[in-house]
Amino acid sequence: MGDLYTVLWKETKEMVRDRKTLLMVILTPIITLPFMGFAVVYLPAAQEVVVSVVDEDLSEAFIGNFAISSQSISSFLRDYLRYFGFAVSDRELEVAQVVLKIPAGFVSNLTSYEHQASVVVVRKLGSPRVDQAVNYVEMLLNHVSKKVSEAKVLALGEIAGVNLRTEAILNPIATKTVVLTPAGAPAEAEESLRLQLSRVLALSLVFVTTPAASYIADSLIGEKERRTLEKLLSTPISRSSFILGKSLVASFIGLVGGVSSVVGGALLFAMPTLLYSSDVIRYVSPEVLASLFFSSYISILTSLSISLPVVLRSPSIRAASISSASIIGVASVVYLASLFINLDELKMPLAMVLAVPYASLASAIIRVSLGESLRAAGYLLYSLAFSISLILISTKLLDPERMISSRP
Amino acid sequence: MDGTVVRIFNLRKSFGRVEALRGISFEVARGEIFGVVGPNGAGKTTLLRIVAGLMKPSSGEVEVLGHKVPSEVDRIRKYVSYLPEEANLYSKLSGIENLKLYAMAYVEREKIDEVVRVGISIAGLDLRDLERRVEAYSKGMSRRVAVAATLMVKPRLAILDEPTAGLDVVSARYVREVIRRFTREFGTTVILSSHNMFEVSRVCDRVALIHSGRVVAVDGVDRILSSVGAEDLEEAFVKIVGGRGG
Ligand SMILES: Nc1ncnc2c1ncn2[C@@H]1O[C@H](COP(=O)(O)OP(=O)(O)OP(=O)(O)O)[C@@H](O)[C@H]1O
Ligand SMILES: [Mg+2]
Numbered sequence: 001m002g003d004l005y006t007v008l009w010k011e012t013k014e015m016v017r018d019r020k021t022l023l024m025v026i027l028t029p030i031i032t033l034p035f036m037g038f039a040v041v042y043l044p045a046a047q048e049v050v051v052s053v054v055d056e057d058l059s060e061a062f063i064g065n066f067a068i069s070s071q072s073i074s075s076f077l078r079d080y081l082r083y084f085g086f087a088v089s090d091r092e093l094e095v096a097q098v099v100l101k102i103p104a105g106f107v108s109n110l111t112s113y114e115h116q117a118s119v120v121v122v123r124k125l126g127s128p129r130v131d132q133a134v135n136y137v138e139m140l141l142n143h144v145s146k147k148v149s150e151a152k153v154l155a156l157g158e159i160a161g162v163n164l165r166t167e168a169i170l171n172p173i174a175t176k177t178v179v180l181t182p183a184g185a186p187a188e189a190e191e192s193l194r195l196q197l198s199r200v201l202a203l204s205l206v207f208v209t210t211p212a213a214s215y216i217a218d219s220l221i222g223e224k225e226r227r228t229l230e231k232l233l234s235t236p237i238s239r240s241s242f243i244l245g246k247s248l249v250a251s252f253i254g255l256v257g258g259v260s261s262v263v264g265g266a267l268l269f270a271m272p273t274l275l276y277s278s279d280v281i282r283y284v285s286p287e288v289l290a291s292l293f294f295s296s297y298i299s300i301l302t303s304l305s306i307s308l309p310v311v312l313r314s315p316s317i318r319a320a321s322i323s324s325a326s327i328i329g330v331a332s333v334v335y336l337a338s339l340f341i342n343l344d345e346l347k348m349p350l351a352m353v354l355a356v357p358y359a360s361l362a363s364a365i366i367r368v369s370l371g372e373s374l375r376a377a378g379y380l381l382y383s384l385a386f387s388i389s390l391i392l393i394s395t396k397l398l399d400p401e402r403m404i405s406s407r408p
Numbered sequence: 409m410d411g412t413v414v415r416i417f418n419l420r421k422s423f424g425r426v427e428a429l430r431g432i433s434f435e436v437a438r439g440e441i442f443g444v445v446g447p448n449g450a451g452k453t454t455l456l457r458i459v460a461g462l463m464k465p466s467s468g469e470v471e472v473l474g475h476k477v478p479s480e481v482d483r484i485r486k487y488v489s490y491l492p493e494e495a496n497l498y499s500k501l502s503g504i505e506n507l508k509l510y511a512m513a514y515v516e517r518e519k520i521d522e523v524v525r526v527g528i529s530i531a532g533l534d535l536r537d538l539e540r541r542v543e544a545y546s547k548g549m550s551r552r553v554a555v556a557a558t559l560m561v562k563p564r565l566a567i568l569d570e571p572t573a574g575l576d577v578v579s580a581r582y583v584r585e586v587i588r589r590f591t592r593e594f595g596t597t598v599i600l601s602s603h604n605m606f607e608v609s610r611v612c613d614r615v616a617l618i619h620s621g622r623v624v625a626v627d628g629v630d631r632i633l634s635s636v637g638a639e640d641l642e643e644a645f646v647k648i649v650g651g652r653g654g
Contacts, residue, residue, distance in 0.1 A: 006512040010498065017500040226499065230492035234460045235513040236485040400462045
């Protein structure tokens with residue numbers, strides 16, 4: 001009877017009957033990924049930030065025949081801040097995290113040709129959402145500023161009797177940004193959103209890196225602790241079949257984890273669609289899903305192939321948990337970094353980070369979303385070769401004496 | 409191959425500073441049930457693990473079925489079946505599935521069913537029980553299945569490390585009877601360890617008394633008893649070891 005088949009038969013039976021582990025592997029990505037999307041996209045808007053607009057000027061003036069009042073400016077600000085989801089209140093100054101004060105004399109300075117008007121923005125230290133409120137206030141004030149400039153330019157032109165366009169004076173250099181893919185093809189500006197989402201997908205690989213590693217560790221240490229290992233090692237079953245069989249079944253767990261992370265990823269994309277009826281969902285191309293699937297699977301193989309030699313050389317729960325903690329550590333750092341940078345565009349010696357399979361895997365997903373499938377395939381193959389070699393090397397590392405006689 | 413199944417000469421094994429075996433020598437003839445007897449920590453398990461090829465000797469020679477152990481152990485694994493001390497079955501598998509697993513490990517596809525049938529008859533349990541998962545078994549039931557899994561493949565050498573440890577009298581008796589009956593039937597040579605002197609005198613043809621990693625006597629039980637003028641093996645052991653301290 002084929003050794004490998006025997007080990008697979010036994011491992012599969014044990015795995016299928018271990019409901020808890022199986023459920024955890026399936027449900028973790030399906031639950032966490034959409035929640036991650038929810039947390040990143042929706043929650044910030046749900047945090048209440050109170051903004052007050054205090055009008056101490058209460059006056060009106062003209063630029064040419066263009067009327068400007070402090071009341072109209074403050075109600076413009078209030079309306080838009082409300083529209084952007086902030087709480088606007090002029091009463092409770094002490095609870096407001098952002099206070100915009102329009103001082104007396106503001107409109108008169110604003111409409112003059114000699115003075116600069118000023119406002120005071122007071123902000124309390126707080127969350128990124130407070131920073132966001134300040135950004136919106138500044139953006140709205142810029143808008144007002146621009147309108148006033150235009151009115152002034154037009155008024156001056158009229159006085160001077162010159163025919164003019166406001167753009168020619170306020171903005172004599174126009175900048176037009178054309179977005180291209182790395183290959184040089186024109187891209188929609190919106191595609192940067194797809195890239196952003198694919199970075200989040202790369203981060204999602206963190207969740208599938210652990211189950212297979214802890215599965216293989218538990219499978220080996222478990223045999224020892226449950227006192228089944230010694231008899232199995234004494235049978236004619238070869239050591240390499242023993243390791244390969246266990247790895248294959250653990251990687252099947254990985255496959256299951258990969259599928260559910262694809263489902264979770266699809267739900268993550270669906271989140272903004274459901275919440276804001278935007279159609280980001282159309283950016284989930286089959287290629288992106290396929291790369292997510294393969295990356296997940298290989299990420300799992302990588303983790304198990306790294307923990308395998310550690311557990312074989314020192315088969316204790318402590319060694320296993322240290323190794324899986326360091327695997328999660330490395331994987332999280334790499335996947336988190338890929339949120340912000342393209343790891344495959346670093347200069348030497350930092351470029352060597354790409355030798356870490358997790359870095360290649362994250363890059364693969366990002367490259368696919370940039371339309372560079374061939375490069376992505378290269379990254380995937382590299383990581384696959386890395387983990388398979390490590391597993392094959394591990395089959396030579398199994399030392400029965402060490403396995404049965406090491407004490408925790 | 410002559411009539412010697414196991415040949416051990418001047419075997420030593422140390423774990424760091426602990427000398428578990430300090431020069432063990434004996435031979436086991438074909439068809440014999442050979443007992444390795446000694447108190448806790450005497451070195452029985454270490455000795456059997458080395459014979460099973462799972463541990464390397466520090467020095468000395470071990471030959472099983474005419475092959476050097478551990479260097480040529482892969483060539484004899486098919487003919488040697490080992491039941492480790494306190495070995496358990498796979499708890500998520502049924503009793504029958506456990507038997508099938510070890511049958512698959514030892515014999516070709518065509519013979520698996522037949523071997524499992526032999527295993528079932530050795531275990532002597534209800535088929536309904538054997539179809540349930542092992543997690544629901546009592547210790548006695550598990551041990552019966554484990555012993556069956558070890559003997560059913562009709563090995564040339566069976567290595568049994570304390571096969572009756574922790575069993576009640578009824579189960580222990582059953583296991584002893586099974587070992588005697590089926591190994592005679594299959595022509596299997598047995599090395600069995602125990603610290604139960606009574607058990608050894610009932611089951612074994614010859615015994616080696618081990619104390620602190622040394623063989624203090626090897627012979628048939630009756631001859632050991634008469635040589636030191638003892639009533640039973642326990643008394644003989646105390647008489648022999650008493651003079652050595654220890
Ligand atoms: N892996 C190991 N590492 C260190 N010391 C060991 C190891 N295995 C056994 N020993 C030591 O070797 C000696 C013999 O142990 P062994 O388990 O062979 O005895 P035993 O006769 O089987 O005892 P018991 O009746 O308790 O099963 C003991 O002193 C034990 O502590
Ligand atoms: Mg022992």
